[in-house]
Amino acid sequence: MAGITITGVVKGFGATPVLRGVSLAVEPGEFVALVGPSGCGKTTLMRIIAGIETADAGEIVINERAVTRLRPAERDIAMVFQSYALYPHLTVRENIAVPLAMRRLSVLERLPLLGRLLPGARRKRASIGDEVRRAAAPLGLEPLLDRRPGQLSGGQRQRVALARAVVRRPAAFLMDEPLSNLDAALRVQTRREIVDIHRAAGVATLYVTHDQAEALTMADKVAVMMGGELLQVATPEAIYADPADLRVAGFIGSPRINTLAAEADAEGRVRVAGVPAGLRAEACGALTLALRPEALRPAAKGLPVAIEHLEFLGDGLLLHARHVPDGAALVARLEPEAREGLQPGAALRLGFAPGRALLFGADGRRVAARADAGLVPA
Amino acid sequence: MRARIAVLALLGALVLMPYLWMVAASVKPVSEIFRASLSIWPEQFAAAENYGKVLARVPVLHYLWNGVVVCGGILLFQLLFAVPAGYALAKLRFPGRGIAFGAVMLGLLVPPHVPALPLYVAASGMGLLDSYTALIAPFTISAFAIFLFRQFFSALPDDLLHAARLDGMGEWSIVWRVVLPNAWPAATAFAIFSVVSHWNDLFWPLIVVQGHEHATPALGVLYFRSEEAGDDFGAMMAAAVLMTLPLVLAFLLAQRRFVEGIATTGLKG
Numbered sequence A: 001m002a003g004i005t006i007t008g009v010v011k012g013f014g015a016t017p018v019l020r021g022v023s024l025a026v027e028p029g030e031f032v033a034l035v036g037p038s039g040c041g042k043t044t045l046m047r048i049i050a051g052i053e054t055a056d057a058g059e060i061v062i063n064e065r066a067v068t069r070l071r072p073a074e075r076d077i078a079m080v081f082q083s084y085a086l087y088p089h090l091t092v093r094e095n096i097a098v099p100l101a102m103r104r105l106s107v108l109e110r111l112p113l114l115g116r117l118l119p120g121a122r123r124k125r126a127s128i129g130d131e132v133r134r135a136a137a138p139l140g141l142e143p144l145l146d147r148r149p150g151q152l153s154g155g156q157r158q159r160v161a162l163a164r165a166v167v168r169r170p171a172a173f174l175m176d177e178p179l180s181n182l183d184a185a186l187r188v189q190t191r192r193e194i195v196d197i198h199r200a201a202g203v204a205t206l207y208v209t210h211d212q213a214e215a216l217t218m219a220d221k222v223a224v225m226m227g228g229e230l231l232q233v234a235t236p237e238a239i240y241a242d243p244a245d246l247r248v249a250g251f252i253g254s255p256r257i258n259t260l261a262a263e264a265d266a267e268g269r270v271r272v273a274g275v276p277a278g279l280r281a282e283a284c285g286a287l288t289l290a291l292r293p294e295a296l297r298p299a300a301k302g303l304p305v306a307i308e309h310l311e312f313l314g315d316g317l318l319l320h321a322r323h324v325p326d327g328a329a330l331v332a333r334l335e336p337e338a339r340e341g342l343q344p345g346a347a348l349r350l351g352f353a354p355g356r357a358l359l360f361g362a363d364g365r366r367v368a369a370r371a372d373a374g375l376v377p378a
Numbered sequence B: 001m002r003a004r005i006a007v008l009a010l011l012g013a014l015v016l017m018p019y020l021w022m023v024a025a026s027v028k029p030v031s032e033i034f035r036a037s038l039s040i041w042p043e044q045f046a047a048a049e050n051y052g053k054v055l056a057r058v059p060v061l062h063y064l065w066n067g068v069v070v071c072g073g074i075l076l077f078q079l080l081f082a083v084p085a086g087y088a089l090a091k092l093r094f095p096g097r098g099i100a101f102g103a104v105m106l107g108l109l110v111p112p113h114v115p116a117l118p119l120y121v122a123a124s125g126m127g128l129l130d131s132y133t134a135l136i137a138p139f140t141i142s143a144f145a146i147f148l149f150r151q152f153f154s155a156l157p158d159d160l161l162h163a164a165r166l167d168g169m170g171e172w173s174i175v176w177r178v179v180l181p182n183a184w185p186a187a188t189a190f191a192i193f194s195v196v197s198h199w200n201d202l203f204w205p206l207i208v209v210q211g212h213e214h215a216t217p218a219l220g221v222l223y224f225r226s227e228e229a230g231d232d233f234g235a236m237m238a239a240a241v242l243m244t245l246p247l248v249l250a251f252l253l254a255q256r257r258f259v260e261g262i263a264t265t266g267l268k269g
Helices: A042-050 A092-104 A121-139 A154-166 A184-201 A212-218 A236-241 A246-251 B002-026 B047-057 B060-091 B097-109 B116-125 B132-139 B143-154 B158-166 B171-179 B181-199 B203-208 B217-229 B233-253 B255-265
Strands: A004-013 A016-026 A031-035 A057-062 A077-080 A172-176 A204-209 A221-226 A229-234 A258-264 A269-272 A275-281 A285-291 A297-312 A317-323 A329-334 A347-351 A358-360 A369-374
Touching: A004 A042, A016 A031, A016 A042, A016 A204, A016 A229, A031 A042, A031 A212, A042 A057, A042 A077, A042 A172, A042 A204, A042 B158, A077 A154, A077 B158, A092 A121, A092 A154, A121 A154, A121 A184, A154 A184, A172 A184, A184 A204, A184 A212, A204 A212, A212 A236, A221 A236, A221 A246, A229 A236, A229 A246, A246 A285, A246 A358, A258 A275, A258 A329, A269 A285, A269 A369, A275 A285, A297 A329, B002 B047, B002 B233, B047 B233, B060 B097, B060 B132, B060 B143, B060 B171, B060 B181, B060 B217, B060 B233, B097 B143, B116 B132, B116 B203, B132 B203, B143 B181, B158 B171, B171 B181, B181 B233, B181 B255, B203 B217, B217 B233, B233 B255
Parallel strands: A031 A204, A031 A221, A077 A172, A172 A204
Antiparallel strands: A004 A016, A004 A057, A221 A229, A258 A269, A258 A285, A269 A275, A275 A369, A285 A358, A297 A317, A297 A347, A317 A329
């Protein structure tokens, strides 16, 4: 079994630092999604792991083998590119066969006509052909084997790229935004297929995406990257419910998490706009109170807000409101039946359970908190 | 639409006229060529006479074979050197790349007649005059080819090359198995320019070749005119038709690819 371990990877382009000491471990058989906004360095990190870029500092270990100084081909990894990077002049069958042919056939055996005449080449080619069919079948590519990439749809090309990655049985998969060129319906379907491929292959997979929905739905673990640093690596549930950093909380979740300026007195009692919020923080001074939209609901005691507008989503209702004391925008996700009696312009109080409130310090790091008397009903 | 076709047809006819006249003259007797009235279609066919004279007096097939060897050799080496060079200039990062590309651009500016004298002296010094080597060697490295391939390869996506490296290809494999097969339009366009210009080249063969042994088709026509034909225009035109025939046939056979190549590389001459 194989895993990927990277330690202290640093990379800069000119004077611009892109990666500031990134360390990450992908356990054998684990699916890790590396997610972050555009330009955060996630693709650069993946290229460094693949060997396409070289790191300024740091170590990469794949399958318990230090590969930092090895060429891409020697690292025993397969990569799926955003652009698919299929060979346009080769058929689907030949595209999938390339990684095997390059490894198993000698230079002479690869020659166009002469190569077929050499002893042994015929048998090797036959076994490569079998493996190509085995890799293509589960992806439904068998009827397409003799077409060229130009004659395929985006989804079909994507599957060819996946088959080309799988066929070699590499020690690890790297996937660089493989779904971003597909339409929305196909994307959801292909997500499932990629997870199935990962399960069947059982090798470490690092999946780069800017789409948090992909990261949360597919991965065993999500690594959130911003500004060239890994902010948090945890299960999707923990990343969502228990973010370690305000930037993680803000990046993951849609609609975006609500934030309110708060402060804690010397004893840690948290106040929002001067009103006790029912929380006691293990810190004092300026804080940020963050609340997921589904943590807010209309209550007798709570944050005073003015309703701005309502969005009906079918399975839910988004209530857009403004916090009266400081004008901060808030979004609450309610049951669709809650619409009754809610009017734009009306005043309302939004309460929350203290267990669902997240507090962050001035540096953006999470601050521990527990319930206290205040805004919320005891 | 119809008017446009008419204009194009007229222009096409104008361009084709000299060639048609040459073909027509090659099957006419001398008396008919020098007649005052103009007619394309001959009254008397003298094809057998004219072509027979050419085939009997000069080794036409030998000239054509020389042409194939020289043009084929030049093209082969040009591709052998220019494709990897173009790839390196387009896609690899190495110190001095900018200077190397600048040198290629400078090379484009030098007309072939400028280095003719030093090349002649060098060939003479090495005892290579009047040989295939002397005809082929000076053209094996083409700045134009390197420039053309560099421009074409620059447009290839980097991810394709990265994928090839991950699949286990070395840089040489990438050049011949990935880059060149995806550059057929550029390669065919370049092949036309190279073969046509060297098949028709008279300047350099005239300098380094003496005698029939290594004469190229263009030189052959010249020899035939000065030694054999005198003012026998019918036979001379027959010789010219024979020398241009391979190019015309090659074009007709691969017409679609040629047009494709020139259209997609933007190399309209």
